[in-house]
Amino acid sequence: MKRLVFIALYIAGFFGNVQGQSNNNNITSVFLSRLPIVPDGTLWCGQFSSHSPNQQNGDVNHFLYRDAQDDAVIFDVRAPGCIKSMWATALDSSAVLKFYFDDENSPRYTIRAIDFYQGRLPGFSRPLVAYQRRGYYIRDSYAGNSFAPIFFQRSLRISVKGNPSFYHILYEKYPYGTKIDPAKTQEQHDFVLAAFGNQKTSVAKYPAQQIQSKLLPRQEINLFRQPGSGSIRSIEIETDTSAAFLKDVFIGMIWDEATQKDDKAPRLAFEATNNSRQYQVLAPIGMFFATPDYVLPVQSLPLSVERSGKDRLKLTCRFVMPYWRNARIILQNRSERSFSNIQSKIVYDATPYPENKTGYFTTFYRKGITEYGKDWLFFASPGTGWYVGTVQTCRLEHYCEGNEHFYMDGNRTPQINGTGTEDYYLGCFWPSKTYHSPFAGSVNDVRRLSGGDTSRFLTIFKEDYLFPAAYYRFHLEMPLPFYNAIDAKIQHGAEDNIASEYSSLAYAYLKSTPSLSETDFIDVGNASSRAFHGYHCSDMATPVSLLARYEGDNVYTTIQDEGLSHKGGRIRFTISIDPDNAEVRLRRRMDQAIARQEADVYIDGVFAGTWYDPQCNPVLRWYDSEFLLPSHLTKQKKQLAVELRVHGMAAPFSDFEYRAFCYKRFK
Template structure:
């Protein structure tokens, strides 16, 4: 069985120095109150009813919860949330929104409550949020005792869960509530200080830095193997946050790995107020800090570039580095710290603003997004964030509004606001600039990641966006497409020796996927069975697991199947998708087969055995993509 190379859950968040390591067998997912018709009614948050409880999250297989958020009016009835783990009948956590911030382990600053303003009668709103890591070896389910639906002031509220799903349960110990969070709490209570374990550093201080217009000045250069520990500096003037850029190149790469405005690098794209999260930002007195570790193996060069019309002067800039041969940063299994190309301020009328498209293999660790509406006083935060990973047509991560992505959930009426994992700056509602750190719930990708955001409720508003993503990555992809099975295509079915029992027949569907292209119809023919289907696919023997992607009809939720590989059941999990969408019916979901079932094989016989769950009547399948994980 392949071992996971890094800790998970609590250890994953405590060891900030492990962020550069590339991880196998991890996917990020979102479950929440997204309007199924693609508009702005993002307030129905339930999957199904189970006896007297409403299920809002349901996952089968190993994973870890990292972010839990609920918004509601104070006039709404207070729900009771119950967290069930590993198919247990009794919940391990029972908690009310009023207890977030004070009930162990959901204590400040890992969990808290944010109260929005009156905002001309729209508010106030109560937002509870938790970043407490809660791993599980077999399954997790979250319920509430009232149905969370409706936008009126007496209704129940809305929210989301962001979590990791693992290919196997190696190293996973299910959450008990008795874990020792003291180290993590201390780290999260010390924003502005370096969250990494202390290492021996060689520091280089530039004092001061003066740069002429159009000039680039090197502030750090090193030959050999090392890692940047921190970059800190004095206060920045507002114009310097945009006109001074930082550029870093690792190991003689042709394209700089970091290339962005200095203000954005230090957490504040607008530069109106000092805001900061655990990894980077500005303290209340204006001191700038950046603590993401940045390993390199041959060479490092960091420059400041003056893109303004006048001279620029920094009173202090310090780059701290280490030459220690840290064994955790092994070349090939460690990503370079990088920024996406800076997305210059512009509007994309009628379509999502695609802030970045990342390629290769890696994981996103932070994002900065800024929005400008045409006029003052316009609420411009309703656009959903939508993240597509590895070319999947269904968004893997979404948000019910821009502000919900950073876990505030009631516009941007009171800047500046900040907590250890997210913050926002600007003027009330316009312009706004949001910052999200993903220290636990980073977004892994094996071939690409596309990060977009709507302009308004359903791309019906004129908003100019700008922004950037921070990530760790390498250019080489982490998986490759090795086979495709087109259900309903006789030649493809024969080629893959497709067979089934318990057939309910073939049918043709014309519908759309959720997301930016939900007005584009796709027509395909598929098959459904209340028994099983099986087929043979080609992979590479030198694999680290296999990923199956399926196009299916999500008119009903709780699609479930047991998975067999060469006749052997995959015991770590079943293929299960609990949500549904009767309007935008196309879904692309995935199943990662652990390497223990696939190593050394060039062909696999896959069997999918339908398991009845809830309202489903059969397992449906229209298309399969087969990826070999490298």
């Protein structure tokens, strides 16, 4: 599928000139070193996109609603937050982006969408924005990307005058009253700029283990073995240029090695075992370094592949990997051939991370044929952590229409719901050209590999499907937080309806202990549940019964539920929570057939923000909406009196169930 148009803007005064490099040459090292620390519960991430309401192909020109100017609204959040990245394609040359900050009646910024991505808005200059040809299918196969952070204190609405086309926008949202710190906004800006300007990190001050070895058939060798606590800061491996080395040699990483029977062993979601060892990482080395099939360059922030002299290949990993009792990194030769002159240098820091609030660097590797009616699984696990990246290969049949579906913390609605496989990797209009950036890239140009005519448009050659496309996406401009569980998937084809050969490697930082737990549940359609929770509402509520489906992987599952539709008035109920909470969030099952449902939230009589859902889907109507409560209203309390004051002039506010979740920080 293809993409859309958007505009990202800085709040005036937050940033200076973005030209040139960051003053802090080590800022990328600082950001990468923070990733192992598990996320704070005050952070929530989401995505708006032009995905089709019926979850079939045609993810174009869909939007949230039309505003008073009859413009298509593509982003609308009424809480403090930040847009971290924007992507669009098939831009209408006459489409105009409008940015409204903090309930402004007039747009603070107005610019043609194509001009925005071409860096013509002051404060949005290259390399933070780009407009590049990344596909072959149509003549104008250009993708627009912006990584310029756009912070807002109370609200932000983005509309398009004209066709919105294909788009997706990744953003963070914070509880009401969160103060946007100018120093933090500058830091985020500097990090993104430094990522484009210099993808190397500073590790010169740390010790290293180096080896030079030969890898015999079916042999396993140690690259690194270290007792005690510390963290890996970088991995460099040099070898002869060989596609067989990339495919047949696996890299394994074992943190705090213990037998399976040892109760102190880390219990991670995916355990690849060999001689009773647990591997947090075990994958083909080419897959791990994002060049799975061919000896081709990679230029991303955490991983790079480059030639090193004649007939030599240098692989570099910059992910930080903590451990507390011991660490081990190995190579396994799974072939019958030998590989000679392997050199490695692994840099480590003996300073320990705080184990109680740090996750293990973890990957999950899969390879196989896709299954009809089911999304392809990238990664699924209970626990707390960050999802930080994906490498994927695809071959056979028309796989590229598949949308990504990422679920966090048991929510039945995907918080990340995209518009197509090549779109997820920030490209467009498959077959994809080769491109690289700190955060996303396409490694294999299947049109060139197949020998097809690169000047032909609106044409797909059957040979294009025979060579594996290879992509990477590293969510380092906005790592995706989860607190209870994560389930990250992607479709194959528009409706999970093709048989393709896939392989994937997911990257995460994972602490296996969840930090978010459900403490209460209200079934609005059940009289006993309403009575138990003191649920009362005005006479402006109407009972409703709905038979509907959720978006995402469970699109074929129909659920019937009873609830209420409120045309105004007030809703009151009490919920039980853990008094040791650091944050509470509410989750509400709603009918999203009508856009812009809105209610002011009061906790024990104190205003806590506005619960607002701008989206509309009259086809797949179930939606789980989440609301973050300010921590000062929930700490040290066992129960909360919740009052929702429905905006009478807005759309009817629907509720079918409520769930309360408490986040507890690791101590």
